Amino acid sequence: MVSLTLDKVGARYGRRQILFEASAHLQGGMLTALVGANAAGKSTLFRRIAGHLRGAGAVRLEGAHTHDLRYMPQDTGMTAALTVYESIILSLKQGGGGWRLSTQELRAVDETVHRFNITHLVDQQLSELSGGQRQVVSIAQTLVSRPKVVLMDEPTSALDLNRQYEVLESLRAYAEETQAVLILAMHDLNQVMRCCSATIALAEGRTLAFGPTLDVLTPSLIRRLYGIESRVERCSRGNPIMIVDGPAAQEAI
Numbered sequence: 001m002v003s004l005t006l007d008k009v010g011a012r013y014g015r016r017q018i019l020f021e022a023s024a025h026l027q028g029g030m031l032t033a034l035v036g037a038n039a040a041g042k043s044t045l046f047r048r049i050a051g052h053l054r055g056a057g058a059v060r061l062e063g064a065h066t067h068d069l070r071y072m073p074q075d076t077g078m079t080a081a082l083t084v085y086e087s088i089i090l091s092l093k094q095g096g097g098g099w100r101l102s103t104q105e106l107r108a109v110d111e112t113v114h115r116f117n118i119t120h121l122v123d124q125q126l127s128e129l130s131g132g133q134r135q136v137v138s139i140a141q142t143l144v145s146r147p148k149v150v151l152m153d154e155p156t157s158a159l160d161l162n163r164q165y166e167v168l169e170s171l172r173a174y175a176e177e178t179q180a181v182l183i184l185a186m187h188d189l190n191q192v193m194r195c196c197s198a199t200i201a202l203a204e205g206r207t208l209a210f211g212p213t214l215d216v217l218t219p220s221l222i223r224r225l226y227g228i229e230s231r232v233e234r235c236s237r238g239n240p241i242m243i244v245d246g247p248a249a250q251e252a253i
């Protein structure tokens with residue numbers, strides 16, 4: 001089992017402190033959401049965990065090494081003159097090991113292409129993809145090497161409703177199969193409630209709450225995070241959904 005512990009993690013850009021003692025303990029095998037308002041520090045926390053930024057506190061991995069970690073930033077900028085298939089192979093080969101593909105590696109590429117339902121895109125040039133297609137290809141590139149720790153910055157922000165469901169289900173299946181730690185920075189709280197077992201809530205660089213998603217995403221926390229009045233109800237299938245009533249009164253925040 002893989003686990004990731006954030007122990008009073010801090011981070012700064014130059015002299016500006018962005019993260020303050022962010023703490024959480026994440027188990028593998030499920031999806032964890034990272035939520036918070038714009039500029040709360042979600043991407044900064046990912047950069048700190050990925051080792052792109054230094055800072056106070058400690059990031060501890062158990063059952064995995066730092067080379068097992070993949071970070072998919074918000075803007076993946078696909079400019080290389082490659083086909084989708086070539087780009088996924090390139091991602092697999094980034095860890096080294098020469099250019100010859102073993103049967104196992106070929107199987108990993110094909111499995112990933114199937115998992116994310118992009119077989120029809122494999123021969124297409126990256127430059128010819130739509131925004132949503134690029135996002136799914138980027139997810140495939142991130143997971144092809146079967147990393148044990150995965151940080152994804154808004155992985156479904158460009159996807160239509162159907163594709164969001166499909167991709168989040170595939171990510172959940174990947175986490176279960178590999179027992180990997182997957183953290184997804186997300187703004188769609190309904191998708192978070194549906195797919196993510198645990199949630200970290202970040203506000204102004206501090207972890208306000210961490211735990212089972214439905215315990216974290218209470219109306220009072222949502223009011224505090226976003227200044228929004230909301231309530232949680234059940235849809236016709238019994239799943240929790242968040243109803244937004246509107247902006248909270250200033251004195252209530």
Ligand SMILES: Nc1ncnc2c1ncn2[C@@H]1O[C@H](COP(=O)(O)OP(=O)(O)OP(=O)(O)O)[C@@H](O)[C@H]1O
Nearest residue numbers: 013016018036037038039040041042043044045074
């Ligand atoms: N490279 C950088 N240099 C200086 N400041 C930065 C840099 N990147 C981000 N910041 C600042 O750090 C703060 C947190 O930004 P971050 O990108 O981590 O927020 P976020 O929670 O991911 O936001 P969003 O939901 O809008 O993507 C912001 O105030 C931002 O201006």
